[in-house]
Amino acid sequence: MMESILELILMPAVAFVVGLVMLLMMRKIAAKIQRRVGPPFFQPLYDVMKLFGKQTQISHGLIHDVGIIVAVGGYIAAETLIPVPGMNGIAERADVIALIYFLMVPSLGMALSAGQCANPNASIGISRALTAMLAYDIPFVIVIFGMAWVYGTTNLVEMVAYQQAHGWGLTEAPLLALAGLFALQGMLGKQPFEIYVAPAEIATGPMVEMSGKYLGSLIVMQCFSLYTAGILYTTLFLGGGVTWIDFLLKAFAVVAIPMTIAFQFPRYRAEQMLASLWKWPVLAGLLGLAVVMLT
Amino acid sequence: MTLLDGLWLVSALTALGAGLFGRSPATGPWLTVLYGVQFLLVALMGSLAYGAAPVPASVTFDILGQALSWRFTSLSWFFALITAGASLTAAWFMGGAWARAYEQRGGDLRLLQLALALNPVTMYVLLASGDFLSLFVGWELVSWASFLLMLSAGGVGVRWAMRYLVYAIGGAMAVMGAMVQAYAVTGSFAFGALAAAAPNLSAGALWSLVILLAGGFGVKMGLLPFHLWQAGAYAETPGPGSAFLGAISSRMGLFAMLLTLWGVLGFAVLQGLHVPWTPLEANELLAWVAAFTLVFPTFTALRQNDARWLLAWHGIGQGGYMLMGVAMGDALASAGGLMHVFNHATYQAALFMAVTAVVYRTGTADLNKLGGLVTRMPLSFLVLLVGIIGLAGLPPMNGFVSKWLIYRALIDEGQPLLFVAAVVGTLGTIVSVYKLLHNIFLGQLRVEHETVREVPWSMLSPMLVLSVVVFVTGLAPGLVLDWVASAQRELGLPVLVPTLGGVARPDGGLDMLWVVGLLFAGFGVGALIFLAGGRARTVHQLDNYAGGHFLSADVRYHYSDNFYAGLMHKIGTWYRGSFRWLQDAVVAATDFLAQGAVGIYRSIQPTAWLLGVAVLALWWVTA
Numbered sequence: 001m002m003e004s005i006l007e008l009i010l011m012p013a014v015a016f017v018v019g020l021v022m023l024l025m026m027r028k029i030a031a032k033i034q035r036r037v038g039p040p041f042f043q044p045l046y047d048v049m050k051l052f053g054k055q056t057q058i059s060h061g062l063i064h065d066v067g068i069i070v071a072v073g074g075y076i077a078a079e080t081l082i083p084v085p086g087m088n089g090i091a092e093r094a095d096v097i098a099l100i101y102f103l104m105v106p107s108l109g110m111a112l113s114a115g116q117c118a119n120p121n122a123s124i125g126i127s128r129a130l131t132a133m134l135a136y137d138i139p140f141v142i143v144i145f146g147m148a149w150v151y152g153t154t155n156l157v158e159m160v161a162y163q164q165a166h167g168w169g170l171t172e173a174p175l176l177a178l179a180g181l182f183a184l185q186g187m188l189g190k191q192p193f194e195i196y197v198a199p200a201e202i203a204t205g206p207m208v209e210m211s212g213k214y215l216g217s218l219i220v221m222q223c224f225s226l227y228t229a230g231i232l233y234t235t236l237f238l239g240g241g242v243t244w245i246d247f248l249l250k251a252f253a254v255v256a257i258p259m260t261i262a263f264q265f266p267r268y269r270a271e272q273m274l275a276s277l278w279k280w281p282v283l284a285g286l287l288g289l290a291v292v293m294l295t
Numbered sequence: 296m297t298l299l300d301g302l303w304l305v306s307a308l309t310a311l312g313a314g315l316f317g318r319s320p321a322t323g324p325w326l327t328v329l330y331g332v333q334f335l336l337v338a339l340m341g342s343l344a345y346g347a348a349p350v351p352a353s354v355t356f357d358i359l360g361q362a363l364s365w366r367f368t369s370l371s372w373f374f375a376l377i378t379a380g381a382s383l384t385a386a387w388f389m390g391g392a393w394a395r396a397y398e399q400r401g402g403d404l405r406l407l408q409l410a411l412a413l414n415p416v417t418m419y420v421l422l423a424s425g426d427f428l429s430l431f432v433g434w435e436l437v438s439w440a441s442f443l444l445m446l447s448a449g450g451v452g453v454r455w456a457m458r459y460l461v462y463a464i465g466g467a468m469a470v471m472g473a474m475v476q477a478y479a480v481t482g483s484f485a486f487g488a489l490a491a492a493a494p495n496l497s498a499g500a501l502w503s504l505v506i507l508l509a510g511g512f513g514v515k516m517g518l519l520p521f522h523l524w525q526a527g528a529y530a531e532t533p534g535p536g537s538a539f540l541g542a543i544s545s546r547m548g549l550f551a552m553l554l555t556l557w558g559v560l561g562f563a564v565l566q567g568l569h570v571p572w573t574p575l576e577a578n579e580l581l582a583w584v585a586a587f588t589l590v591f592p593t594f595t596a597l598r599q600n601d602a603r604w605l606l607a608w609h610g611i612g613q614g615g616y617m618l619m620g621v622a623m624g625d626a627l628a629s630a631g632g633l634m635h636v637f638n639h640a641t642y643q644a645a646l647f648m649a650v651t652a653v654v655y656r657t658g659t660a661d662l663n664k665l666g667g668l669v670t671r672m673p674l675s676f677l678v679l680l681v682g683i684i685g686l687a688g689l690p691p692m693n694g695f696v697s698k699w700l701i702y703r704a705l706i707d708e709g710q711p712l713l714f715v716a717a718v719v720g721t722l723g724t725i726v727s728v729y730k731l732l733h734n735i736f737l738g739q740l741r742v743e744h745e746t747v748r749e750v751p752w753s754m755l756s757p758m759l760v761l762s763v764v765v766f767v768t769g770l771a772p773g774l775v776l777d778w779v780a781s782a783q784r785e786l787g788l789p790v791l792v793p794t795l796g797g798v799a800r801p802d803g804g805l806d807m808l809w810v811v812g813l814l815f816a817g818f819g820v821g822a823l824i825f826l827a828g829g830r831a832r833t834v835h836q837l838d839n840y841a842g843g844h845f846l847s848a849d850v851r852y853h854y855s856d857n858f859y860a861g862l863m864h865k866i867g868t869w870y871r872g873s874f875r876w877l878q879d880a881v882v883a884a885t886d887f888l889a890q891g892a893v894g895i896y897r898s899i900q901p902t903a904w905l906l907g908v909a910v911l912a913l914w915w916v917t918a
Contacts (some may be wrong), residue, residue, distance in 0.1 A: 270861020
């Protein structure tokens with residue numbers, strides 16, 4: 001009992017720390033591509049601490065606060081659904097389908113929070129964020145279906161066990177892996193699919209009224225989302241991890257791909273994002289699905 | 296006297312009371328008590344849900360040598376419980392302040408009370424059907440009762456009620472056709488006779504039965520392409536009526552379909568019926584119809600600017616999940632489909648009530664004329680929030696569990712396209728219901744709504760009770776899944792063995808007790824992190840970043856119209872109105888034929904008639 005409680009506390013804690021490093025990696029990659037030096041190692045942590053410690057904190061009402069709590073809390077809970085080396089959390093009690101829907105809870109929290117701000121720019125940002133969800137989740141669920149079919153289970157622990165016995169999912173379903181990577185780009189809100197975050201000009205996105213600990217919490221949420229994307233992809237396609245070292249290496253490699261691609265691209269408009277995400281990854285996904293189901 | 300007799304009696308007394316005294320708002324609470332007694336009587340038959348023998352009615356008839364009988368089985372009980380719950384909460388919601396306001400605005404309260412009370416009576420008759428004749432009697436009664444409820448709105452509602460009537464008559468004709476065919480084959484209206492004959496029927500005869508029954512009952516369910524009547528008819532009914540209709544009325548179609556196609560013909564017969572020139576069987580064809588029903592109406596809902604219409608369109612779409620579940624027919628999927636009937640009733644009633652509460656206070660359901668009401672009506676907001684999470688099928692509400700069961704089964708069955716359709720429906724729902732919540736409760740509060748208050752407790756309490764049910768049956772779905780298992784057993788479907796938290800299986804199960812517990816633990820930790828930051832100061836809504844402009848109360852800046860502009864830029868042109876075109880074409884063709892018949896009748900000379908009849912008579916005599 002104590003052990004499982006410890007797991008449930010450790011899994012989100014590790015997620016946060018690793019997520020911070022992933023955030024740092026993202027900024028470093030951007031800096032390398034743009035020929036800058038980039039931030040020091042502890043910069044993401046400093047940012048979070050600074051934002052939480054600010055004296056002026058502006059709330060737009062209870063739902064503004066509650067939405068942020070739901071956004072962060074949803075991710076904290078979601079981390080216990082994905083098995084990591086040595087810890088399964090509650091992965092045996094909630095499968096990958098539950099996980100996909102769990103991951104929509106933070107989006108809903110953020111949408112509630114931004115909506116309550118009564119700033120039309122925030123609302124427009126949220127309308128784009130939900131449009132993006134509609135865009136990337138369609139190829140993503142095709143990928144999930146395909147991998148569940150390949151492994152004959154939706155239990156993430158069993159998926160890892162299968163891969164460690166029979167080889168990676170990447171080799172069994174390369175097209176699905178490709179589609180998954182494409183969907184990941186949208187899921188992380190990285191260029192060219194970053195219109196809903198619009199981080200370069202905060203005033204036109206959902207974050208327009210977020211300052212202080214609100215923005216700080218969103219950074220925490222971003223750490224979780226990077227980590228979740230990395231380890232989920234690793235679990236689905238790269239055989240999970242035997243030890244923490246190979247597990248994290250894979251997860252960092254996975255997250256580095258969308259980040260590297262991102263900074264080569266401008267931003268798509270919402271309808272261009274839909275067109276692109278509903279075309280290429282869906283085609284690759286359906287083709288991959290046909291291959292795994294017919295062979 | 297059996298419990299079923301008692302239920303009929305009390306529900307008939309409720310209708311009688313409503314008809315005699317319903318004009319006065321003061322009768323509202325008394326009628327609510329009577330609905331409560333109905334609920335209690337249904338609850339007393341609860342052993343049915345755990346496999347007890349059917350409860351018969353004392354009343355039987357013999358007409359032309361055919362016996363009519365009624366009884367409650369596990370399946371009837373499951374639907375009756377939902378009916379009783381929906382009518383109780385709707386009457387409770389209506390009984391106090393709402394009824395007084397309705398009467399003051401000039402509404403016909405007696406008609407509304409009577410129409411609402413007649414619905415459960417007729418449904419209990421339908422749900423107890425023991426043969427094709429009693430089924431048809433019940434079916435017609437239910438149709439007329441819901442027609443009366445739709446009619447009670449007057450105005451635009453009448454037009455939609457009339458449209459429903461046309462569809463309902465068409466559906467009833469199809470059902471009657473199936474009955475005649477069953478009679479022709481077996482010489483009896485008993486369920487057992489057709490069940491015994493079904494395995495020996497030719498594929499053509501079976502197809503005819505399946506199409507007539509699925510089509511006839513599908514009209515009530517709003518299955519594509521017979522769905523065009525439903526949204527308007529439900530949305531334009533006075534608030535509590537919408538809540539009742541939206542919760543359970545159209546599910547009577549599903550019940551009748553289950554009773555006849557699954558219960559009488561048998562699921563194995565459906566599975567053995569091959570669709571020519573395709574790899575599909577009849578049950579898969581139904582699953583595909585369900586898939587279209589869940590995708591198209593959901594995306595139509597997305598475009599609605601009236602909260603009631605938006606919900607009504609979603610009601611059609613959610614019916615698709617139920618049919619898809621039972622059409623797949625394995626233990627998980629059919630449990631999901633049946634459980635979704637219960638789940639949908641709970642959150643849909645709560646949603647309609649929350650929207651009605653908003654209309655009660657603001658006078659409008661127009662999504663472009665509201666906003667920011669969360670500060671004025673926080674509990675109604677909470678109800679709507681719980682309801683949309685249930686409708687969208689997200690954890691921790693009950694809608695998630697039923698949809699999860701269906702998704703999980705579609706993976707088991709290897710149905711990727713149906714799976715994608717089901718998920719697309721869910722995503723469309725999430726997108727659409729956020730708009731509903733945002734446009735009413737979030738964003739800018741209008742000047743004219745600054746004095747709005749929360750609705751009275753007579754309206755709030757049933758909404759809150761329903762929200763608690765939505766949450767509790769999401770936390771412990773095993774409560775409902777036990778009842779569902781009995782219904783599955785009765786229908787001859789594989790039976791799901793649930794746990795209190797959901798389903799335990801090694802290759803991917805679900806335990807909602809853990810899932811919900813952890814979710815709330817996560818929220819707790821999230822709250823701690825959030826509170827670790829400095830203390831926040833709450834500012835007025837006009838204290839906002841507006842790109843250098845000063846905001847003032849007279850400027851309307853709530854972003855509501857064309858909420859998903861980017862999405863509509865892409866998919867806006869995909870809305871072709873094809874089904875409306877089809878409906879108009881059928882109407883035009885009927886009109887044309889009728890005109891032709893009138894023309895022939897009016898213009899042909901009597902001598903020509905005489906000649907024609909004489910020739911026909913000669914031919915008949917000589918032939």
